[in-house]
Amino acid sequence: MRLTEMFNDIAYEPHVQQLAFHDDDSRFKLLIAGARFGKSLASARDTLSDLLAGNTRGWLVGPTYALTRPEFRYIRDDMLHASDITEYSNHPPALTTRWGGEVVCMSARLPEALLGEEIDWLILCEGAHLDREAFDRFLRARLVTRNGRLLVPTTPRGHNWIYELYEGASKLEEWRVQRAATWDNPHVDEEEINAARRSLPQATFAEQFGGEFVTPHGRVYEEFDYELHVAPGLTPPPGAILHKGIDFGYVAPFACLWGYLDADDVLHIVHEYYRPERAMPLHIRSMREIDDRFRAMGCRMGAAYVDPSGAEQRNMLAQEGLHVLPANNHVEGGIEVVRRRLIPNAQGRAGLRIDASCMNLLREIDGYAWQDNARAPGKGSDHALDALRYLCVALTRRVGWKPPGVVW
Numbered sequence: 053m054r055l056t057e058m059f060n061d062i063a064y065e066p067h068v069q070q071l072a073f074h075d076d077d078s079r080f081k082l083l084i085a086g087a088r089f090g091k092s093l094a095s096a097r098d099t100l101s102d103l104l105a106g107n108t109r110g111w112l113v114g115p116t117y118a119l120t121r122p123e124f125r126y127i128r129d130d131m132l133h134a135s136d137i138t139e140y141s142n143h144p145p146a147l148t149t150r151w152g153g154e155v156v157c158m159s160a161r162l163p164e165a166l167l168g169e170e171i172d173w174l175i176l177c178e179g180a181h182l183d184r185e186a187f188d189r190f191l192r193a194r195l196v197t198r199n200g201r202l203l204v205p206t207t208p209r210g211h212n213w214i215y216e217l218y219e220g221a222s223k224l225e226e227w228r229v230q231r232a233a234t235w236d237n238p239h240v241d242e243e244e245i246n247a248a249r250r251s252l253p254q255a256t257f258a259e260q261f262g263g264e265f266v267t268p269h270g271r272v273y274e275e276f277d278y279e280l281h282v283a284p285g286l287t288p289p290p291g292a293i294l295h296k297g298i299d300f301g302y303v304a305p306f307a308c309l310w311g312y313l314d315a316d317d318v319l320h321i322v323h324e325y326y327r328p329e330r331a332m333p334l335h336i337r338s339m340r341e342i343d344d345r346f347r348a349m350g351c352r353m354g355a356a357y358v359d360p361s362g363a364e365q366r367n368m369l370a371q372e373g374l375h376v377l378p379a380n381n382h383v384e385g386g387i388e389v390v391r392r393r394l395i396p397n398a399q400g401r402a403g404l405r406i407d408a409s410c411m412n413l414l415r416e417i418d419g420y421a422w423q424d425n426a427r428a429p430g431k432g433s434d435h436a437l438d439a440l441r442y443l444c445v446a447l448t449r450r451v452g453w454k455p456p457g458v459v460w
């Protein structure tokens with residue numbers, strides 16, 4: 053039976069965007085949409101042809117069982133006759149049909165359960181709230197043997213892994229991505245949408261109702277603000293002592309930042325060096341050239357606070373006459389110190405200013421995100437940020453910069 057005939061039987065009239073979703077027969081479909089768009093309904097109904105096809109097995113996987121229930125209820129209610137369901141359970145939600153179709157809800161909180169059998173179709177309910185790891189490690193393989201289908205209906209959640217999938221999927225075979233807004237569903241009351249528009253911050257509304265990837269959910273440095281923290285042409289005055297923060301890398305970039313503290317204890321990051329895949333002597337040569345340029349401006353060189361795990365590289369730098377000290381590499385504590393510098397004081401001044409030429413540092417600081425449900429940021433683009441952390445911790449320990457007005 054064609055899907056449209058089935059829809060007739062159950063009196064389902066998909067709206068235009070839902071129709072586009074159903075019309076596409078890609079194996080993997082990502083549906084990003086605002087709240088109440090009809091994601092759950094459309095996903096449940098898209099799997100009807102699989103469920104009615106015979107003894108197939110489908111899973112509804114969500115961050116919790118509760119988030120799989122809407123899809124599960126739609127499927128249950130679509131069974132035309134009570135006798136179509138031969139087995140039914142509420143905890144966990146599951147059903148079996150008389151022709152041997154199985155629908156089982158799974159919670160990603162119990163990842164071992166996701167190791168189960170092969171499946172023919174899978175709905176990742178509110179996928180943006182799931183860990184990428186659960187999908188990569190536990191779920192992807194389940195679909196392979198039976199050439200299973202995957203639907204991912206979700207509201208966006210900042211620039212997390214769903215965003216990456218959304219950006220990348222259009223280039224992948226077998227994938228179809230679609231993004232839509234709450235107001236694409238004509239069954240949602242316009243006044244409800246307008247009330248939300250009035251009461252929510254603009255970015256939240258754009259994400260939750262517009263289905264847009266806007267709020268960088270879980271940004272580590274959420275206080276970072278271009279207006280406040282970035283300026284062109286930050287030049288150290290003659291006599292300034294420039295310190296360095298250095299994060300070693302060979303395949304990953306080697307990052308070095310130059311910074312000085314002004315009389316108000318504001319840390320100015322005035323230069324960055326950021327290069328991957330170069331031998332240490334070349335990095336040293338480049339850093340020396342930059343040091344010399346600052347010396348010519350009347351600056352003096354202070355210590356270099358470096359990645360404490362790189363003893364060998366540290367020795368190489370020391371042998372070249374650099375004053376190197378192993379940095380404190382406590383990530384969470386270091387992040388806290390950087391964040392305190394980002395918060396403006398009563399006069400609206402922040403404790404950290406970055407020269408606009410430090411493109412890599414600025415890119416990293418803006419995109420640095422907490423890994424879903426974890427207390428550590430995702431590894432990746434954090435080389436200049438490590439260097440920044442080393443500098444901030446080292447220099448703040450000395451001067452104790454903190455926003456005035458905070459009582460400790």
Ligand SMILES: Nc1ncnc2c1ncn2[C@@H]1O[C@H](COP(=O)(O)OP(=O)(O)OP(=O)(O)O)[C@@H](O)[C@H]1O
Binds near residue numbers: 064066094122
């Ligand atoms: N084609 C349709 N015809 C009639 N009603 C629809 C249709 N699509 C969705 N709806 C109704 O819109 C409401 C939202 O649907 P649904 O729960 O599927 O949306 P959702 O995008 O999953 O929402 P949430 O973000 O809350 O999970 C429900 O009341 C549903 O019955």
Ligand SMILES: [Mg+2]
Binds near residue numbers: 091092093122
């Ligand atoms: Mg839903």
